[in-house]
Amino acid sequence: MKILVSEVGPRDGLQSIQSIMPLDAKKKWVTAEAAAGVTEIEVGSFVSAKLLPQLADTAELVRFARRIPGLTVAVLVPNLKGAEAAVEAGAHKITIPISASESHSLKNVRRTHAQMLDEVKGIVTLLKDVPADRRPKFEGGLSTAFGCTLEGVVPADTVVALADALMSAGCDEVGLSDTTGYANPAQVRDLVRRVKSAVGEHALSGLHLHNTRGLGLANVLAGLEVGITTFDSSLGGLGGCPFAPGASGNIVTEDLVFMLEAMGLWTGIDLQQLMAVRQVLREALPSEDLYGFTPDAGLPLGFSQEAAP
Amino acid sequence: MKILVSEVGPRDGLQSIQSIMPLDAKKKWVTAEAAAGVTEIEVGSFVSAKLLPQLADTAELVRFARRIPGLTVAVLVPNLKGAEAAVEAGAHKITIPISASESHSLKNVRRTHAQMLDEVKGIVTLLKDVPADRRPKFEGGLSTAFGCTLEGVVPADTVVALADALMSAGCDEVGLSDTTGYANPAQVRDLVRRVKSAVGEHALSGLHLHNTRGLGLANVLAGLEVGITTFDSSLGGLGGCPFAPGASGNIVTEDLVFMLEAMGLWTGIDLQQLMAVRQVLREALPSEDLYGFTPDAGLPLGFSQEAAP
Numbered sequence: 205m206k207i208l209v210s211e212v213g214p215r216d217g218l219q220s221i222q223s224i225m226p227l228d229a230k231k232k233w234v235t236a237e238a239a240a241g242v243t244e245i246e247v248g249s250f251v252s253a254k255l256l257p258q259l260a261d262t263a264e265l266v267r268f269a270r271r272i273p274g275l276t277v278a279v280l281v282p283n284l285k286g287a288e289a290a291v292e293a294g295a296h297k298i299t300i301p302i303s304a305s306e307s308h309s310l311k312n313v314r315r316t317h318a319q320m321l322d323e324v325k326g327i328v329t330l331l332k333d334v335p336a337d338r339r340p341k342f343e344g345g346l347s348t349a350f351g352c353t354l355e356g357v358v359p360a361d362t363v364v365a366l367a368d369a370l371m372s373a374g375c376d377e378v379g380l381s382d383t384t385g386y387a388n389p390a391q392v393r394d395l396v397r398r399v400k401s402a403v404g405e406h407a408l409s410g411l412h413l414h415n416t417r418g419l420g421l422a423n424v425l426a427g428l429e430v431g432i433t434t435f436d437s438s439l440g441g442l443g444g445c446p447f448a449p450g451a452s453g454n455i456v457t458e459d460l461v462f463m464l465e466a467m468g469l470w471t472g473i474d475l476q477q478l479m480a481v482r483q484v485l486r487e488a489l490p491s492e493d494l495y496g497f498t499p500d501a502g503l504p505l506g507f508s509q510e511a512a513p
Numbered sequence: 514m515k516i517l518v519s520e521v522g523p524r525d526g527l528q529s530i531q532s533i534m535p536l537d538a539k540k541k542w543v544t545a546e547a548a549a550g551v552t553e554i555e556v557g558s559f560v561s562a563k564l565l566p567q568l569a570d571t572a573e574l575v576r577f578a579r580r581i582p583g584l585t586v587a588v589l590v591p592n593l594k595g596a597e598a599a600v601e602a603g604a605h606k607i608t609i610p611i612s613a614s615e616s617h618s619l620k621n622v623r624r625t626h627a628q629m630l631d632e633v634k635g636i637v638t639l640l641k642d643v644p645a646d647r648r649p650k651f652e653g654g655l656s657t658a659f660g661c662t663l664e665g666v667v668p669a670d671t672v673v674a675l676a677d678a679l680m681s682a683g684c685d686e687v688g689l690s691d692t693t694g695y696a697n698p699a700q701v702r703d704l705v706r707r708v709k710s711a712v713g714e715h716a717l718s719g720l721h722l723h724n725t726r727g728l729g730l731a732n733v734l735a736g737l738e739v740g741i742t743t744f745d746s747s748l749g750g751l752g753g754c755p756f757a758p759g760a761s762g763n764i765v766t767e768d769l770v771f772m773l774e775a776m777g778l779w780t781g782i783d784l785q786q787l788m789a790v791r792q793v794l795r796e797a798l799p800s801e802d803l804y805g806f807t808p809d810a811g812l813p814l815g816f817s818q819e820a821a822p
Contacts, residue, residue, distance in 0.1 A: 356815025386813040388775035389734050417813075418768040418806030419775075421731040425698050459727040466697035466728075497727030504695040504726075506665025 207469050208434040209461055210244040210410065211237055214265070215280055216454055217442030218258045219249065221492055227261045229488035234269050236481045237439065241473035242457075244276040244297070245269065246436070250286030266293035280345075282313060284326040291334055299343040299379065300324060302370065304363045305352035308383075317366065321373055328374030344370030345379045345412065349395065351386030360395050364402045371403045378408055379434075382423065385416020385453070389426035396430040410434035413455055415441070420455040421463050428469075435460060440482050441495030458482075462498040465509045475509060516778050517743040518770055519553040519719065520546055523574070524589055525763055526751030527567045528558065530801055536570045538797035543578050545790045546748065550782035551766075553585040553606070554578065555745070559595030575602035589654075591622060593635040600643055608652040608688065609633060611679065613672045614661035617692075626675065630682055637683030653679030654688045654721065658704065660695030669704050673711045680712045687717055688743075691732065694725020694762070698735035705739040719743035722764055724750070729764040730772050737778075744769060749791050750804030767791075771807040774818045784818060 214233060218225055225233075234245055247269050248262030262279060269277045270293075278297040281287045290298045302320045303309035309320060324344060331339055348355075349363045367378045380395065392411070399408050411427045413420050413435065424435055438454035461473050479499050486494065523542060527534055534542075543554055556578050557571030571588060578586045579602075587606040590596045599607045611629045612618035618629060633653060640648055657664075658672045676687045689704065701720070708717050720736045722729050722744065733744055747763035770782050788808050795803065 351813055351815075353814055356813070384813070385810060388772060390776035416806065416810045417771055418765065419730055419772050421728055422734045422772060425731045425734050456727065462726055463697060463728050463731060467699035497725065501694060501725045504660055504665070504693070505662055506660075 205469050206433070207428075207464050207471055208244060208410075209242060209457060209464070209471050209473060210246065210278065210434055210436045211242050211439060211457055212246040212412070212436045212454060213438035213440070213442045213457070215246040215248050215259065216436075217438045217440075219256050220443030220453060221258070221489070223489050223492055224258050225488050227264060229484065230261070230265050231268050233439075233481065233484045233488070234265070234275075235272065236484055237478070238272045238275045240477035240481060241471070242478070243274055243472060244278055244434075246278040246280065246299075249280035249282070250289045251280075251282050263289060263293040266290070266295050270294045270296065281327070283323050284330060287327040287330055291330070291338065291340060294338065295340050297341045297343065298327075299345045300327065301345045301347045301381070302366065303347045303352075303383075304358045304366055305348040305355045307354040308348045308352050311354065317369075321369055324370060324373045324375065342374075342376045343379055343410075344373075344375040344377075345381055346370075347381040347383040349380040350382040350391055351384055353384050360398055363395060364398050367399045367408070368402050371407055377406075377410075378403060379410040379412060380408070381412035382414050383412075385414040385419075387413060387423050388419060389422050392423045392426040393430050396427060396432060400431070405431065408432075410436065412436040414453050415455050416453065421459060424455065424460060424463065439478075440485050440499075442485060442489075442492065456496040456498075458496045458498045462503070466507070468510055470510050475503060514778050515742070516737075516773050516780055517553060517719075518551060518766060518773070518780050518782060519555065519587065519743055519745045520551050520748060520766055521555040521721070521745045521763060522747035522749070522751045522766070524555040524557050524568065525745075526747045526749075528565050529752030529762060530567070530798070532798050532801055533567050534797050536573060538793065539570070539574050540577050542748075542790065542793045542797070543574070543584075544581065545793055546787070547581045547584045549786035549790060550780070551787070552583055552781060553587055553743075555587040555589065555608075558589035558591070559598045560589075560591050572598060572602040575599070575604050579603045579605065590636070592632050593639060596636040596639055600639070600647065600649060603647065604649050606650045606652065607636075608654045609636065610654045610656045610690070611675065612656045612661075612692075613667045613675055614657040614664045616663040617657045617661050620663065626678075630678055633679060633682045633684065651683075651685045652688055652719075653682075653684040653686075654690055655679075656690040656692040658689040659691040659700055660693055662693050669707055672704060673707050676708045676717070677711050680716055686715075686719075687712060688719040688721060689717070690721035691723050692721075694723035694728075696722060696732050697728060698731050701732045701735040702739050705736060705741060709740065714740065717741075719745065721745040723762050724764050725762065730768060733764065733769060733772065748787075749794050749808075751794060751798075751801065765805040765807075767805045767807045771812070775816070777819055779819050784812065
């Protein structure tokens, strides 16, 4: 069975660190990871360069990455203006993050749920005029879906209602993000089932999980059990929480791919080649910590990866 | 549902580090962790003090710990001589480790499987003469059950045959250990099912999993799914592999308890109180690293533990 590992390091990793990676290094990273077999990479975010100077070259990176054969080039867009820039650059997939916690939404982007849904509708209208071969897939990404550092528990009903509203507004699919690292496997199974039954089996394919409390891969396993086939992760766990050493933010791509391949699932990614890509990060970001249990410990003796199914 | 979290730090953690923890600190640790609600602690191993000076005071610690109400005092015994000492000290549970990989067994204890089974039979004979109220439960612990650093893959058939042989020789139960951190969730489900169908549902209750490649908690989840109700772990991940920072050996007790409690399972352990026990280790072993994602990140806002079922 094919599982899509979606690399988000060039966006989620780089936006979380102080260092700015030069465009050439980003190109090298994306190229090397695609060569290792990664077929979807979130290369940046169309936000103001003042807010996130680390991602100021997103448009240029998108234009570069879309020439890599077989690669889906994904980006984050906070609003209609970002979506316009993403379409202009030629992104294959755009995701607008909407916080399931309204307090978090207000604090983060100063918008209510209703205002965010208006933004979504604006993007849907924009996409109607884009020729089919340039039209990106449009995902509504529900952040803080498993809990919020401001509100605590986020009711599952709120998440389900928002997922439903996003699909009604015209999104192609929705995703769930454990922005705060609050999720546990029982909750993952439950929330995925509920959202799927509201929006349909195929409208929810992806989970963006964090490893803040060490449960990242257990939550992936729970997701697999309820039909999730796309998981976000970050090479070297780049952007891990600096105040909690080892308590990385994103799931480490290397560990995720190791788990999936060891279980006999197919990612299409060559693990040895993937681990070699860490060198690009080490050279371009010498002051940043890289994480990962599997890279530290090495692959088990006699470990072999599945051939394509 | 009650899940038994069996603390193995005083044995598996302390035997893996250079520092020797004074007996008084060990007593403080065991006392504090039992007070936090931990009901089974492996306090040491009856091996030669020359081999493991860190555990030379095991008999004294057993005599102390067995006076703590409600606590099951477990120890490792490598052979008949160790079992005699364990019975003499009053341990409630003894585990003899047998390596499923014969190469590993020969290298580690210079004994074949047949020789280890003879040792087991000797211990069974010894236990026949122990009065019921002093007779410890006797577990055969299959180490390298999920793979070996010398042999690579260890065939499931070998593990099943050994589990069967251990029960036939008179063990009360068997356990499976992922000594090398090679296990993956699919393998855990498969091997547990096979062993249970060979020796019976109740003869296999426990897993000793490592987090070497970051899959520890995912493997716990897989174990839960196939009826495992006892999991070993080490407070602060003490004894984690020194050459692979962050790549701890044992599962971190704090993270394990967090996952189980967050899932609505019941451990009887107070997480805040458990995390406070880390201070005992910090004071007694100032040069040792402590691990744990949950202690670093803190509990989620609004997190509450289940009451007893």
